[in-house]
Structures are given as structure tokens and as C-alpha cells.
Amino acid sequence: xxxxxxxxxxxxxxxxxxxxxxxxxxxxxxxxxxxxxxxxxxxxxxxxxxxxxxxxxxxxxxxxxxxxxxxxx
Amino acid sequence: xxxxxxxxxxxxxxxxxxxxxxxxxxxxxxxxxxxxxxxxxxxxxxxxxxxxxxxxxxxxxxxxxxxxxxxxxxxxxxxxxxxxxxxxxxxxxxxxxxxxxxxxxxxxxxxxxxxxxxxxxxxxxxxxxxxxxxxxxxxxxxxxxxxxxxxxxxxxxxxxxxxxxxxxxxxxxxxxxxxxxxxxxxxxxxxxxxxxxxxxxxxxxxxxxxxxxxxxxxxxxxxxxxxxxxxxxxxxxxxxxxxxxxxxxxxxxxxxxxxxxxxxxxxxxxxxxxxxxxxxxxxxxxxxxxxxxxxxxxxxxxxxxxxxxxxxxxxxxxxxxxxxxxxxxxxxxxxxxxxxxxxxxxxxxxxxxxxxxxxxxxxxxxxxxxxxxxxxxxxxxxxxxxxxxxxxxxxxxxxxxxxxxxxxxxxxxxxxx
Numbered sequence: 359x360x361x362x363x364x365x366x367x368x369x370x371x372x373x374x375x376x377x378x379x380x381x382x383x384x385x386x387x388x389x390x391x392x393x394x395x396x397x398x399x400x401x402x403x404x405x406x407x408x409x410x411x412x413x414x415x416x417x418x419x420x421x422x423x424x425x426x427x428x429x430x431x
Numbered sequence: 432x433x434x435x436x437x438x439x440x441x442x443x444x445x446x447x448x449x450x451x452x453x454x455x456x457x458x459x460x461x462x463x464x465x466x467x468x469x470x471x472x473x474x475x476x477x478x479x480x481x482x483x484x485x486x487x488x489x490x491x492x493x494x495x496x497x498x499x500x501x502x503x504x505x506x507x508x509x510x511x512x513x514x515x516x517x518x519x520x521x522x523x524x525x526x527x528x529x530x531x532x533x534x535x536x537x538x539x540x541x542x543x544x545x546x547x548x549x550x551x552x553x554x555x556x557x558x559x560x561x562x563x564x565x566x567x568x569x570x571x572x573x574x575x576x577x578x579x580x581x582x583x584x585x586x587x588x589x590x591x592x593x594x595x596x597x598x599x600x601x602x603x604x605x606x607x608x609x610x611x612x613x614x615x616x617x618x619x620x621x622x623x624x625x626x627x628x629x630x631x632x633x634x635x636x637x638x639x640x641x642x643x644x645x646x647x648x649x650x651x652x653x654x655x656x657x658x659x660x661x662x663x664x665x666x667x668x669x670x671x672x673x674x675x676x677x678x679x680x681x682x683x684x685x686x687x688x689x690x691x692x693x694x695x696x697x698x699x700x701x702x703x704x705x706x707x708x709x710x711x712x713x714x715x716x717x718x719x720x721x722x723x724x725x726x727x728x729x730x731x732x733x734x735x736x737x738x739x740x741x742x743x744x745x746x747x748x749x750x751x752x753x754x755x756x757x758x759x760x761x762x763x764x765x766x767x768x769x770x771x772x773x774x775x776x777x778x779x780x781x782x783x784x785x786x787x788x789x790x791x792x793x794x795x796x797x798x799x800x801x802x803x804x805x806x807x808x809x810x811x812x813x814x815x816x817x818x819x820x821x822x823x824x825x826x827x828x829x830x831x832x833x834x835x836x837x838x839x840x841x842x843x844x845x846x847x848x
Contacts, residue, residue, distance in 0.1 A: 385709070405704075413699070
């Protein structure tokens, strides 16, 4: 029931955005071989982070307790 | 009439207070048609509520009423009946109004929509996007509603790991507006602090009457004032509430709101996988490209080496040929030398034999001239004190002379001249 905290330093959004940027850079094709290889490795890492986060299944719901002095519910 | 002294006598004020206490025991809800609607100082609303036979005054604070009212509208007012001491007028102090009937609702809807539109509440330019991958979301809904159940079903099917804050509200009836407005107040303060990134206001479909809270000015303004980007999914597709118009994103239904609010793990997983394949392909392509370049470079180096080496080869060849020629020349020279040597030898040999003959002849000649040979033939050499005496005139008596013969010497003395 606990939230699977896959992010350590990086949120899913950040990891996904960075991965998209890397793919875009590759598509633009202006990388030298060294850059290509190091970016490819980074891409693998990011994809792993994303996939791990995608494995989270549970959502946690908390109900807000009103404090406005409302009546019945 | 018989006076009953048991009945207490009130002062007017006491009586008004007495009546008000009695009347104030319970809230009332009264349905009727509005007439004589007026707004005083933008603060106080007065109107009469009437039906075929009766009429009752109504009073309300403008900030407390959330419906757009007009004469002729059918409404249910909620409030407390009260007698005003100063005027002696009996009226209902209204704290909520619900519109009744298609006509009233349509008119209120039209009035409010026009007003809010003119104020710019529906302006597309101010609409914000929802975060693509929210971690914390808020939901304003009735926890018992099918709309909420449907919404959660879709959210859970699509995405996991979310923290969802549900603010339970009444979505219809006179409490609905206040509930919803206070939900927004909470999200604008505590919700923001908790890092909630997007907000959904949802409700199932219904009649105009059921949906009237979502067409109220108060809820529309609350939606407009939301500090968190908000998606509104109210009713079925044909229903367009003013809350829908005001929200950053409008969803047709609660389930549609869920699909717009959270990503789909299948889809995102696909994108991640596609990204990986794209990266691999790109890298392969890059490697191929560099491989091709290396190949080309190798060929080019080969060609360049060949171009450099070829002249050297030619030179070597020429050198070889030249070497052969040198060999041949040397052989020829050697041969010539050998022949010359032979000829020299012959030449020397022939010269040596003739020289030898000459020598023999000269030897013989010399032999004839040798004094010793002459002596052998009987001649004698005469010397005095070592000097050769060849004439008699050189002699005098008594000279000692040395006589040399072929076989030796003898000493003699001149005795007679």
C-alpha cells in the first residue's frame, strides 16, 4: 500500500524529459561517437528509471478533513 | 371575549423577539416565483416569492447567494423566517437559492455565462496545461458518486504511485456550492503546500437542476481562482457547465478527465521502449557511419600508400635493371681484363724470351770482353802501387810491380829497361 518511491534524485517527469531530449539529439544526428556512446548509456539509465517507476501499481488516496466547521456529511 | 390573565403580555419588541425565537427553531425551504427582485448597494438582495395565492418577502446578503436571479424565475429558497422589528415585516432571510425548472435554469445560466464571459473567465489565453506526469493530484467530488468511482477506476488502470487528495463535497443541493468553494480554498492553501500539481472537479451527468452548482457564479469563480491547474469533468458530453468553461482543461466526462489527467503506463512504457529502440538504432547508424568512414579512410590510406610506394617500386625496378647492367658491365670488364691479362702474359712471355736471347748474346759478348777471360788467354795486368801500367815509358828501374794472372798475383821488380 506504500507508494513505490522509485525516484531518488529525479522525478519520472525529469527522467522522461531527459530521455526525450537525448532521443531528439540522436535524431538531429550532430553527435560525435564519444557523445553518442555516453548519451546512449545515459539513455539506458533513464529508461531503467522510467520503467521502474512504471512498475508502481498502487495509488494512495487520502481524504481531506475539512476544517471549515461544516455540518453533517 | 373573556380576558385571560394567565396569558403574558409582551412588549412589541419582546413579542418580535419571541416570534423570531419560535420561528428560528428551524430552517425552511419554500418554492415560488421571484418578483420585485432588486439589489441594494450591491450588498443586499430583496425580492418577493409568490405563487397563485400568496406572497412572502425574501431578504439575502448578496455574497451569500450564488444563483443569478431574475423576476419570473421559479426557485426554492432556503433560510430562516423572521420578523423585522423596525418595519414589522415578515420575511425569509435566505442563505441559499436553488433554481427550479428548465426555464429558470436556462435563464440563470445565460445571464451568468454572459457576465463571466465579459469578465474574461473563459479566456483561452489564461488556460494552463496540466503536468504530464503528476505525482500528487487533488480531486473534488462526492466520494459516493459513480463519477468518482469511474474516475478512480480509470486513474488506477492507467497509472500508479500517485498520491491523491480527495476533498469530499456535496455535488447537488443547497450545500453543494459552499462545499465546492471551500474545497478550492483548501487546495489553494494547504493543497499547494502539499505539492498538489493538478486538480479535478468531477460530477456525473444530470439535469440542469442537478448541475446548477456547477453553473453558479461562485463555483465558476472558485474554478477561475484555482492556483492549481484544474480539469473539470462534469456530466455527460452534452452538458457544458460554466465550471467546464472556466477550467484550464475541459473533459467531457469524469472518466475522460481521468485519461487527460494521468498518463497511461502502457502508452508511456511504449514511448520509453520506442525511445530505447530509437537510441539503439541511432547508435548503430552512427557506428555504421563511422565504420564506413573508417573503411573509406582505410581505402584512401591504401590508395595514398600505393601512390607513394608505386614510384618507389618503379625506382627499385629501375635500380634492379641498372644493377643488372652494372653486373653485365662488370662481367664484360672482367672478361676484357682476363683477355688483356692473357695477352699481356703472351706479350710478356714473348718479350722475356727475346730478352733472354739478347741477354745470352750480350753475356757472350761481355764474356769476351772480361779481363779475366783475356788473362786466361795469357795476358797479364801490371799495376804499380795499385795503378794500372799500360806503357813501358811509365816504368823505371827498381819499380815493384804487381802482376795479375788469371789464377793469381805475383810481385816482381824491374831490373832492366
